[in-house]
Amino acid sequence: MNIAPDELSIALNLLDGDDLVGMPTETVYGLAGNAESAAAVAKIYGLKGRPSFNPLIAHIAGMEMAQKQAEFSELALRLADAFWPGPLTLVLTSAKTNTICDLARADLDTQALRWPGHTDAQTLIREFGRPIAAPSANKSGRISPTTASHVRGEFGSDLNLVLDGGESVLGLESTVIAVLNETVTLLRPGSIPSTDIERVCGKLQSAIHDDHAPKSPGMLSRHYSPDAKVRLNVTEPAPDEAFLAFGSDHETATLNLSPSGDLQEAAANLYAMLRELDASFKSIAIAPIPDTGLGEAINDRLRRAAL
Ligand code: TXA
Numbered sequence: 001m002n003i004a005p006d007e008l009s010i011a012l013n014l015l016d017g018d019d020l021v022g023m024p025t026e027t028v029y030g031l032a033g034n035a036e037s038a039a040a041v042a043k044i045y046g047l048k049g050r051p052s053f054n055p056l057i058a059h060i061a062g063m064e065m066a067q068k069q070a071e072f073s074e075l076a077l078r079l080a081d082a083f084w085p086g087p088l089t090l091v092l093t094s095a096k097t098n099t100i101c102d103l104a105r106a107d108l109d110t111q112a113l114r115w116p117g118h119t120d121a122q123t124l125i126r127e128f129g130r131p132i133a134a135p136s137a138n139k140s141g142r143i144s145p146t147t148a149s150h151v152r153g154e155f156g157s158d159l160n161l162v163l164d165g166g167e168s169v170l171g172l173e174s175t176v177i178a179v180l181n182e183t184v185t186l187l188r189p190g191s192i193p194s195t196d197i198e199r200v201c202g203k204l205q206s207a208i209h210d211d212h213a214p215k216s217p218g219m220l221s222r223h224y225s226p227d228a229k230v231r232l233n234v235t236e237p238a239p240d241e242a243f244l245a246f247g248s249d250h251e252t253a254t255l256n257l258s259p260s261g262d263l264q265e266a267a268a269n270l271y272a273m274l275r276e277l278d279a280s281f282k283s284i285a286i287a288p289i290p291d292t293g294l295g296e297a298i299n300d301r302l303r304r305a306a307l
């Protein structure tokens with residue numbers, strides 16, 4: 001998938017004028033704006049309806065761009081080397097040379113950075129030459145978008161351009177970790193299973209059970225939510241419920257996240273299937289998902305959707 005040159009130049013002009021663009025990434029689509037511009041970042045918060053105490057990820061392409069914005073310890077470099085470009089977000093101490101506006105960081109002294117793997121996102125960032133702030137391109141609290149048409153459906157004419165980079169292949173947001181004072185803390189489970197990260201840096205601290213851990217303000221509330229009621233760990237759905245199944249022997253399934261029980265396939269299908277069921281049912285029952293590997297992030301999203 002490649003953005004057409006004329007679309008790229010329209011996108012660059014919009015970003016330059018503090019306007020926003022729908023940006024494809026391998027995890028979910030982002031609502032992209034110039035991270036250095038408080039005007040652009042204010043538009044992101046406004047359009048999403050996102051509280052401005054919840055900081056945004058700055059998307060970069062290349063280590064030079066990254067190291068201008070944040071301080072990389074040896075440990076952070078090792079993690080970047082192992083997983084970038086890709087679905088890992090690093091929360092690091094902000095660098096003295098940081099050019100990202102305070103509003104994007106919600107006034108914290110840390111900076112969240114991600115180098116996306118999607119080639120269209122990389123082209124956009126490289127050509128723009130500055131970090132791009134991009135939360136998931138959905139109204140705050142709602143289901144994240146994995147296609148360009150989801151994004152158009154979410155914002156309509158309020159968003160001038162959505163770059164179509166095809167379906168997001170991973171379908172779940174990046175894993176967010178803080179690397180501060182030689183300690184690595186899991187802030188949001190995501191597309192890279194914790195166990196893969198632990199192979200590089202040893203045991204992760206959990207932010208959820210530690211009052212002193214850096215907080216990820218985005219993890220506090222109901223999120224990823226359809227309008228329909230969501231019921232989890234269901235083996236016997238009620239007659240009026242949609243049944244979102246996982247694995248084989250589910251004749252009663254309305255949709256199946258992965259008939260073969262593959263967690264990667266389930267992650268890629270999760271948001272699009274929730275949207276599809278939400279459009280025609282008042283209540284969605286979801287089969288149990290194993291809590292291993294990518295299941296950790298899938299179950300995290302499902303618990304928030306069910307709140
Ligand atoms: O896959 C993704 O990460 C997508 C795509 C578009 O790249 N982006 C995304 O962004 O999910 P967003 O804004 O929806 O989620 C960013 C998460 C939030 O939970 C936020 O609280 C956390 O990262 N975050 C950002 N900066 C932080 C910081 N300085 N300290 C702690 N948490 C931070």
Ligand code: MG
Pocket residue numbers: 135136144
């Ligand atoms: Mg989001």
